[in-house]
Amino acid sequence: MEESKHIRMRCSLLFASLLIIDCFVSEIYASSDSTIFYESFNESFVGSWIVSENEHYSGVWQHSKSEGHDDxxxxxxxxxRKYAIVKELDKPVELKDGxxxxxxEVRLQNGLECGGAYLKYLRPQNAGWTAKRFDNESPYSIMFGPDKCGATNKVHFILKHKNPKTGEYVEHHLKSPPSVPSDRLTHVYTAxxxxxxxxxxxxxxKEKNKANFMSSDDFEPSLIxxxxxxxPDDEKPENWDERSKIPDPDATKPDDWDENAPMEILDEEATMPEGWLENEPEEIDDPEALKPEDWDDEEDGEWEVPKIENPKCESAPGCGEWRRPMKRNPDYKGKWHAPLIDNPNYMGIWKPREIPNPNYFELDKPDFEPIAAxxxxxxxxxxxILFDNILIANDEKSAKSIRDSTWKPKFSELVEKAEEQPKITVSVVVSIVVIIFSILLRMLFGGNKAVQTKVSL
Structure with missing residues (x-):
């Protein structure tokens, strides 16, 4: 127990030191050439991030510590609730080169049964747009992050790409996104x-998915x-026959085919079971039932004695009138249908002819829209749901360094606590078992000699 306390104390001191270092690291990364945007949320978001004033977004954002540590x-x-908040960048981030x-980071402190925990990287908005008007109609370049509800359980990656022929923006979804981790720890997502x-x-x-933007196997719909x-203007001819089988026109119904024969008939060979009580009803008046004293025949109607199952029928195979059971009619054939044969006029399943796609275009690489917010x-x-350490960078090493200095200590500490908790629980359970066993020994062998039990939690 003392060792566990020392371990926890050392972990706490280590984590506190890492938090102090993190404050300096955050400033270093914020000014790094490879770091384009970095938000550590070490300070309040008020004034920097703008909460949408759209009435549909009533959820309240808070600057809060993560459970179990001070970050x-x-x-x-x-x-x-619906939530919407946005941070405009100093200048748009170009994605076309390099x-x-x-x-x-996201921590689902209370789990996630139905909801989103993703980010939208907005492209430059139309004239007149302000951050206070941010909503689901604000166009984005990329959407990335966890989403879970019902059968949906994925880490989204959606690219909105402009068709140069039509000017229309199309959502292209990553086909095989990874699943959202099911625990309540902090996880870091990187694209x-x-x-x-x-x-x-x-x-x-850890790499969960690798894809190619230009591959039709990786995105739905395909970028190209x-x-x-x-x-769309082609129509199926009226005489087009898609029936692969047809009723045989030369077939005739057999003379002995009776379409009117019933499916079931009385079983004439059945006999009434021995002991059947034909003169006894299945139900009788309840002999113990009494008419309620407050029953008024004029208002409540004539009182009827409630029925109960006839006790004489309990040991008999049955009571009341016996009727022959039904059985399947061996002569039943049902409605006659001509057998099917291959259709000599079968032309196959009709498909419209193909024409060149007027919206077709070719690209060597995606024409990414800049990220403006x-x-x-x-x-x-x-x-x-707690968001933290949001980064846009042009170097994988910078992203890894931030993961190692901000996410990894939090994740490792929470894992250590989770692993330590079962050990404490097992110790308590063992102690309780020892105490109960001691009491049983005293009850069985008397109390003249005390059973000494040393309990160590």
Missing amino acids: HGLLVSEKA TTVLQF ILKPNNELRILVDG PAKMIPD VGIEIWTMQDG
Whole structure:
């Protein structure tokens, strides 16, 4: 027990030291050439992040500590609410050249049964837009992060890409996203966009998915549309026969086929079981029932004695009138149908002819929209969602360094506490068992000699 206390004390001192270091590290990373944007939430978000004034977003954001340690984050404080908050960047971040790393931490302190915990990286907005008007209609370039509800359990990565032919923005979803971790610890999510069109998704620094933006196997729908598409104006000819089988026109119903024969008939061979009480009803008046004293025949109607099951029938195979049971009719055939044969006029399943896709285009790499702001716009049934250490960088090493200095100490400390708790619980259970065993010994062998038991918690 003393050793556990010393371990916890050393962990606490270590974590406190790391937090102090983190404050300095945050400043270093914020000014690093490879770090484009970094939010540690060491200070209050008020004045820096703008809460949406849209009436639909009633959820209250709080600057709060994470459970179990002193690191602060941005907290979803209420259940069953919509939330929206945004931070505009000093200047838009271009994604077309070089590597871009998107990274942030989330802790689901009360779990996540139905809700989102993702970030939206907004593209430059239309003229007149302000951060206070941020909502689900505010266009984004990338959406990334956990989302879970019902059958949905994924770490989203969605790219909104502009079709250069139509000007329309299309959502392209990563086909095989990783699942959301099911525990309540802090986890860090990283998306690495490489200049060779590669996308890597990391959870806690471990690669969970690798994809190619230009591959139709990795994104739905594919970034590059189909070259040929079904002609929307093509129509199936009226005489097109899609029936592969047809009733045989030469078949005739057999003369002995009786369509009117019933499915079931009386079993003429059945006999009444021995001991059947034909003269006894299945139910009788309850002999113990009495008409209520306050019963008024004029208001309540004529009182009827309630029925009970006839006790004489309990030991008999049955009571009352015996009727022959039904059995399946051996002559039953049902309605006659002609057998099916191959259709000699079968033309196959009709499909419209294909034509060149007027919206088709070719690109060597995605035409990413710049990131002008970072927003959180979610609906969730759970509170206690804590966002922290939001990073945009152009270097994987910077992202790893921040993971190692901010996320890893918190995660390791919580894991150690979780592993230590079962040891304490087992110790308590063993102690209780020893005490109960001691009492039983005294009861069995008397109390002349005390049974000495040393309990160590």
